[in-house]
Amino acid sequence: MFSNRYIFIYASVMVIVVAAILSSAATYLKPFQEKNIRTEKIMDILKSVSIEAEKAQADSIYNKYIVEELALNMAGEATSIYKDQNFEKGDIRPFEIKLKSEIKKKESLDAGKEAEEPNFPLYICNKDGETYYIIPLRGKGLWGPIWGNIALKKDMKTVYGVTFGHKGETPGLGAEISTTEFQKQFVDKTIFDDNYKFTSVKVVKGGIGTMPADQQIHGVDAVSGGTITSDAVSDMIADCLINYEEYIKKQLK
Amino acid sequence: MSEEVKQREPLFSPKNKKLIFNPLSRENPITVQVLGICSALAVTAKLEPAFVMSLSVLVVLAAANVIISLLRNTIPTRIRIIVQLVIIASLVILVDQVLKAFAYDVSKQLSVFVGLIITNCIIMGRLEAFAMGNKPWPAFLDGIGNALGYGWILLVVAFFRELLGSGTIWNYPVMENLGLYDFGYKNNGFMILPPMALIVVGIIIWIQRSRDKELVEEK
Numbered sequence A: 001m002f003s004n005r006y007i008f009i010y011a012s013v014m015v016i017v018v019a020a021i022l023s024s025a026a027t028y029l030k031p032f033q034e035k036n037i038r039t040e041k042i043m044d045i046l047k048s049v050s051i052e053a054e055k056a057q058a059d060s061i062y063n064k065y066i067v068e069e070l071a072l073n074m075a076g077e078a079t080s081i082y083k084d085q086n087f088e089k090g091d092i093r094p095f096e097i098k099l100k101s102e103i104k105k106k107e108s109l110d111a112g113k114e115a116e117e118p119n120f121p122l123y124i125c126n127k128d129g130e131t132y133y134i135i136p137l138r139g140k141g142l143w144g145p146i147w148g149n150i151a152l153k154k155d156m157k158t159v160y161g162v163t164f165g166h167k168g169e170t171p172g173l174g175a176e177i178s179t180t181e182f183q184k185q186f187v188d189k190t191i192f193d194d195n196y197k198f199t200s201v202k203v204v205k206g207g208i209g210t211m212p213a214d215q216q217i218h219g220v221d222a223v224s225g226g227t228i229t230s231d232a233v234s235d236m237i238a239d240c241l242i243n244y245e246e247y248i249k250k251q252l253k
Numbered sequence B: 001m002s003e004e005v006k007q008r009e010p011l012f013s014p015k016n017k018k019l020i021f022n023p024l025s026r027e028n029p030i031t032v033q034v035l036g037i038c039s040a041l042a043v044t045a046k047l048e049p050a051f052v053m054s055l056s057v058l059v060v061l062a063a064a065n066v067i068i069s070l071l072r073n074t075i076p077t078r079i080r081i082i083v084q085l086v087i088i089a090s091l092v093i094l095v096d097q098v099l100k101a102f103a104y105d106v107s108k109q110l111s112v113f114v115g116l117i118i119t120n121c122i123i124m125g126r127l128e129a130f131a132m133g134n135k136p137w138p139a140f141l142d143g144i145g146n147a148l149g150y151g152w153i154l155l156v157v158a159f160f161r162e163l164l165g166s167g168t169i170w171n172y173p174v175m176e177n178l179g180l181y182d183f184g185y186k187n188n189g190f191m192i193l194p195p196m197a198l199i200v201v202g203i204i205i206w207i208q209r210s211r212d213k214e215l216v217e218e219k
Helices: A004-048 A058-065 A099-110 A174-178 A180-184 A213-218 A227-252 B014-024 B037-042 B047-071 B077-102 B104-110 B112-119 B121-129 B136-166 B174-178 B194-211
Strands: A066-072 A078-083 A086-089 A120-127 A130-140 A145-152 A159-166 A202-204 A219-221
Touching: A004 A058, A004 A130, A004 A145, A004 A159, A004 B077, A004 B104, A058 A066, A058 A120, A066 A227, A099 A120, A099 A130, A099 A227, A120 A227, A130 A227, A145 A227, A159 A174, A159 A180, A174 A180, A174 A227, A202 A227, A213 A219, B014 B136, B037 B112, B037 B136, B037 B194, B047 B077, B047 B104, B047 B112, B047 B121, B047 B136, B077 B104, B077 B112, B077 B121, B104 B112, B112 B121, B121 B136, B136 B194
Parallel strands: A202 A219
Antiparallel strands: A066 A078, A066 A120, A078 A086, A120 A130, A130 A145, A145 A159
């Protein structure tokens, strides 16, 4: 038989050894993991303007097409401008901004609490002589976070392309938002009406056939059986794009 | 230990060979012992995740078996389950971290299921039933054998689910290249859903039992 003393010592030693092994493995592997996440972010941004990038060249393709990165405050002013690998203004690279914490800041402000002023990133892409504006999105799905990018054409209201990703939406139902079939629907929809009033693009349960004919340009069909995820996509697009309304209006003047 | 043999037995003695080959058929963890079914349903929609899952289970099971077997005389009986769990859990976390660093796409597909290897009853079962009472080498073989037994069923199930459900094999579009879609062939979306994995496993069990009558229970 083993004494209690032995059991306690055994358990403590085991836990310490295991903790040491795991934490050193985590520290050692972290740079690799962060690189993967970064590459994925780059590939997602590029995918929204229909540029397929291989993992190995992701960085160079990104530098080629994304000509400017902006960080915008709520008034639509650029607080940081990052161009050609140099800061023209500010010191936070917009690419490094964590959308999650910026959205949290905005929520606290909206709730009347004190928080720093949020900054939202905007990527300006130049592809074949055309300018596109890429806005990153983030929201809450049914089971976990959902995210994506939406690319706008030069008029800043017509959608050029979107990508969506999710942490763990239901396979076959909510998870369908990450398929190209779903994402293709957004192409050529508009987020403003003709008078530049913000309308967003809604994901409509029952299909856009249920909308008035003049509104159909602001809607896409929802995923059958994925109502909550579909609504979440609607909310995400509306909540994120509204932050850019001021900037877009300024640009159009 | 009762089986102390003075004369060293060869590495691949008949007894050791059995440890590897029995779990492939007569003592298969999935089809005979019906363990690890949960992950067999979850990761077999495509071949690639099924393969990575099998490989991860192989690494975890073999390593856990060896570690437990090395420690077997020092582990206090009263906390042995906890010790086993801690070792499995740390190995699984290691595998998960390595996948995240070097096979990011696959790790995204497997998402929570890598973590759920911890709860795969095959692993706990082998540690408790075999590694606690045997030397490291046989324990290692036992781990490999059981993981292979688990893995080949997973791959067979995944093969049929991917072929019939998505029309591809390892993402290679077989059905499209055969031109079957031109004849009005459609992928069976039902194959993608978890229940079909259960049915495919059921068919494998059926075939296995009709060939090996000893597996059929007497009434």
